[in-house]
Amino acid sequence: MTATPAPRVTIKDVAARAGVSKGAVSLAFNHKPGLSEATRDRIFLAARELGWSPSLTARTLAGSRVDVVGLAVCRPARVLGLEPWYMEFVSGVESVLAEHSSSLLLRLVRNMDEEVGVQETWWRGRQIGGSILVDFRADDPRAAMTQRLGMPVVAVGHPSLTGGLTSVWTDDATAVTEAVRYLAALGHRRIARVGGAADLGHTAIRTAAFDEAAGALALAGAWQVATDFSGDAGARATRSLLTAAPADRPTAIVYDNDIMAVAGLSVAAEMGLRVPEDVSLLAWDDSQLCRLTHPTLSAMSHDVHGFGAEVARTLFSVITGGEAGSHPVPTPVLTPRGSTAPPKS
Amino acid sequence: MTATPAPRVTIKDVAARAGVSKGAVSLAFNHKPGLSEATRDRIFLAARELGWSPSLTARTLAGSRVDVVGLAVCRPARVLGLEPWYMEFVSGVESVLAEHSSSLLLRLVRNMDEEVGVQETWWRGRQIGGSILVDFRADDPRAAMTQRLGMPVVAVGHPSLTGGLTSVWTDDATAVTEAVRYLAALGHRRIARVGGAADLGHTAIRTAAFDEAAGALALAGAWQVATDFSGDAGARATRSLLTAAPADRPTAIVYDNDIMAVAGLSVAAEMGLRVPEDVSLLAWDDSQLCRLTHPTLSAMSHDVHGFGAEVARTLFSVITGGEAGSHPVPTPVLTPRGSTAPPKS
Structure with a gap:
């Protein structure tokens, strides 16, 4: 034919x-x-x-379609619904899209192969003008995919993870180091971290930074536990850390998100431990949850909504061929509240 | 030409x-x-x-396009990011869409006129196979829009609000009545409700049901306050209800979501009131937050994730011309936990 x-x-x-x-x-x-x-x-x-x-x-x-932007997320649906970070990020993306009369095409995928397939179908089917890529992993296939398709994207992740794509990221290593140094400055010598999913690139960056900070400060005890970011997993990790004898357990715990820190606060109460007298807790992300608990939660604070908005602005710039270099958003800063104090002894 | x-x-x-x-x-x-x-x-x-x-x-x-489904949401971006209900609902929708290799086209709009325009553009531009319509209001224009466009939709809302569209809803009136009766059965005679946005149809249904239940039980005091569903608004409402003299203030408060109940718990602590001894608090929706506070929050529980999934299944049925009658999802049921008890005096 x-x-x-x-x-x-x-x-x-x-x-x-x-x-x-x-x-x-x-x-x-x-x-x-x-x-x-x-x-x-x-x-x-x-x-x-x-x-x-x-x-x-x-x-x-x-020249380019800018009224729809793609986002594929490789996390279980239920976890997605319970993680304040994602919803705040998406709301920030949407706030900029709405200014441009644009919509977000959102898809849950089970694995990276499926994401690559979905992005290709969206792009070849002219359903999107570009995509936001999140949750980079080791050996991530999406930089190669992007080059093959010639598709405009913004990668949410540190440039060491994103294979040369235009990237917007949070400096997790600096923030973890600041968190550990703050707790050490209060006098804590046994510090634990309840971390996120071990296969995510940004989790690996935080894990390495925590190890390095603990070594540099010659802490007497340093623990790291991986979770799936859920409150239940944060509660289990906290319970397991705090069941050791008083002289052998951490006196301070830093969490990779705030829902796990809220769960940790509840576990401390259930175990008859006072916060911050018996154990200090430090949350991450600092959604409104941290101000709603009693005591309020000290946290590594950043503007997740603003992060999403900045990612969307950068993607529009990539799509329309404007200036859009890789750049970090502001590093999370410590917001001390009621859940951190010097250790008792 | x-x-x-x-x-x-x-x-x-x-x-x-x-x-x-x-x-x-x-x-x-x-x-x-x-x-x-x-x-x-x-x-x-x-x-x-x-x-x-x-x-x-x-x-x-x-015959019909089923790989993209639309959802326009008329709420401020920041509120959307902080409201667990929406994210759980969306995650339930996505869980069913993913089974069908379908995506959700999500758009924030400022008002109903904009939503009608967005839906029309999506449909006429063949970007969607159908839409999920949420947050029905009095004199909602979307039933007329749907008929004009001949677009498959599912309306999330009571049939009294949705103008004959295929609807999936929660029986809010029955649930509010059960909540008030439970608190009255514990011995409470002064009961308040911290409600949601006054212009939403389902808020009006809850307000009327609360009034009716309070009247039927001849309560000594019944208060209702409208909010924007945010934690801050919930805290303000709780503070204003609890600053009255002990004999004139409510001994029990029911909230229209759980983020406001968490905020209420924090306000009670800040005011030196014990929960549940001095005031009982009853949350709504029952996301994982209610199990993470101390005391844990009693709540009107329903499966918001499952609600979203059922709405998506119903929409697929409408799009493909299957049997898809209007139907309610299970009515929220009371889950008693640590935040409700008989009043002291």
């Missing part, structure tokens, strides 16, 4: 058939004000009759 | 050019296994050369 490409119906054809300007067609399909209901109906009728839709031609017309 | 519709390039043309079956093209674009990398590349090349993409033709081919 020797098919030749079918001649494309353009926005001009639709405008001519409806007896309006190209701008009016654009207004109608972007639902901007300034057209009568009758005119809008005539434009939509003409588009239907000609088989034209902006999803077919938007990329061709404007 | 007398344009005639351009002849459509079909999946058959793509298959012929790539030298494969139509099924193979479908496999490639749905990223299903069973094709070699070389075959997939040939198919994608043929599709590119012919200007064909499944987003153009999926609806025509299959």
Whole structure:
């Protein structure tokens, strides 16, 4: 078969058939004000009759499609629903997308192969103008995928993980070091960290930084436990750390998110330990949860909503060919509240 | 101008050019296994050369497009990121979508007019196969919109609010009544409710049910306060309810979500009031937060993740023309924990 490409119906054809300007067609399909209901109906009728839709031609017309951005997330659905970080991040992304009348195409995937397949289908099917890539792992296939497809992306992760993609990241190593130094400065010599999922690149960065800080400070005890970020896993890890004899257990625990720190606070109460007198707890991310507990939770604070917004702005810049270098967002800073104090003895 | 519709390039043309079956093209674009990398590349090349993409033709081919479902949310981005209900609902929707290799097109809107415009653009632009409509209000324009567009939707809301659309809902009136009766059965005669946004239909249903239950039980005091669902608003409302003289303030408070109940617990501690001895607190939704506080929070419990999943299943049924009548999900039930008890005096 020797098919030749079918001649494309353009926005001009639709405008001519409806007896309006190209701008009016654009207004109608972007639902901007300034057209009568009758005119809008005539434009939509003409588009239907000609088989034209902006999803077919938007990329061709404007050079790139920017009204939909992709995000595939490789975490169990239930965990996603319980992790304040993700929802705040997505809300930040959405806040910038809404300014651009754009939407987020969101998909849960079970593994990296599925994500690569989904991104390829979205991109080849012209469903997205670009994607936000999250949760980088060792040997991540997505830098190669991006090059193969020529797709605009922003990688959320440290450049050591993201294979040369335009990246926006949090400096986790510096923040972990600051957290450990703060607890040591209060006098703590036995410090534990309840960490996130071990296969994630940013978890590995935090784990290495904690080891290094503990070594540099010559701590008497340093523990690290990996979890799945859930409150239940944070509670189990805390219980296991605190069941040792008083002289052998940590006097301070730092958590990789705040839901696990809230769970840790509850475990301390259940075990009859006072916070911060018997054990200091330090949360991470600092969503509003940390201000709602009693005592309030000291935390490594950063603006997760603002992080999501910055990632979305950077992706728009990549899509439209603007200046969009890799850059970090502000490093989390310590916000001391009621859950940290010098150890009793 | 007398344009005639351009002849459509079909999946058959793509298959012929790539030298494969139509099924193979479908496999490639749905990223299903069973094709070699070389075959997939040939198919994608043929599709590119012919200007064909499944987003153009999926609806025509299959009768309906089911790989993307829309959800527009009319709440401030920051509130969305802090409200566990939404993230659990979305995670439930995503869990069913993932089983169908489908994605969620998510958009924040500022008002109902914008939502109507967004839904129309999505539908006319063939970006979605149907939509999930949430947060129904009085005189909601979306039933009329749905009829005008002929778009498959599922409405999340009581049939009294959703104008004849296929609906999935929670029986809020029964649940509020049970909550008030439980607190009254414990001996409480002065009961307050910290409610959600006053302009939402389901808030109005809860408000009316609370009034009716308070009247039927001849309570000595009944208060209702509207909020924006945020923890800060819940804290303010609790503070204002509890600053009255002991004989004039509520001895029990029921909240419209759990983040506000967590905030209420913190306010009670800050004011030197013991929970449940001085004041009983009853949360709503029962995300994992309620089990992480100390004391743990009694709550009206329901499976929000399962609710989202059921809504997605119902929408697939509507899109594919299956049996999909309106139906409620299970009514929230009382889960007593540590934050409710008989009043002291």
